[in-house]
Amino acid sequence: MKRIAFLLVGIATVAAIVAFTAAASELTGGEAAPIFGIKIFPGYRDWKLISVAHEEGNLNDLRAILGNDVAIKAYRAGKLPFPDGTVIARIAWTYVPSQENNKVFGRAQSFVPGPPPEWYLQFMVKDSKKYASTGGWGFAQFNKDGRPANEAMHKTCFPCHEPAKASDFVFTHYAP
């Protein structure tokens, strides 16, 4: 029974990924996010890798954190605060077991990106004048269709990032 459920989840997952991949290998254009007025940055999916992470709990996702050239340069130089022009992109995918990989390992040990959650894409944009009241950072979240999250959600961004003040309100460290 458990095996069948797993298999069905696996098939549904693969189908959803294939559909999503075919639809969009990168989001572009669309509406600006509320409060900070940030639109999806063209070319973000080609940006260099800062780090990766897994969030358990309600999020239960796998994520990649990418940076534009300004961000990558600052990270590699260990430069804080981040200079104006820094943009950090965070892509999240649901956290799903890989049937293919697990067959090879002989146990359920391999977890890979599944269909995108509502919090699929986020940006942090450094502009110390424009966003002076939120630590110099603007925040934006978009779902897999490029639709921005609502205003209430965007009000939670800075309070959550405030404890990371020592690293210029950024949680992610560079992974060498």
Added chain:
Amino acid sequence: MKRIAFLLVGIATVAAIVAFTAAASELTGGEAAPIFGIKIFPGYRDWKLISVAHEEGNLNDLRAILGNDVAIKAYRAGKLPFPDGTVIARIAWTYVPSQENNKVFGRAQSFVPGPPPEWYLQFMVKDSKKYASTGGWGFAQFNKDGRPANEAMHKTCFPCHEPAKASDFVFTHYAP
């Protein structure tokens, strides 16, 4: 007691990461891996992201899979088999809890890259003539100091990838 142990692991982890980041933001040069004669590809850390993953069990790592331009183009076009010239890089970091992030979330839910394991860096290189006997792929593994793994280890690469024949011996799918 548990809290102190966590703190010590945290401090040791941060210290190890800082030391490693300072030492090398990217490996270069060094000895070629046995059997396949592959050296570390310059610039691999700047390559575009294919996907991310978490392996539990003995590996217990977080990983990013990057591709050179030939690889990325083939992935995005859904092209199989991968053309000659494709190179896929896999970077793995140990899987550690983030004290900083967990403080904000109020629970141990955030896992991030820690110090590099022995299997830090791997490459798959497509050359259908040169590597005809191993599905057209050459394989290489290096540790954090750029030292290649031994011959016995490299003999295990292709047998492990063989079950993925339907996707040209590559386990990783593109994460949109």
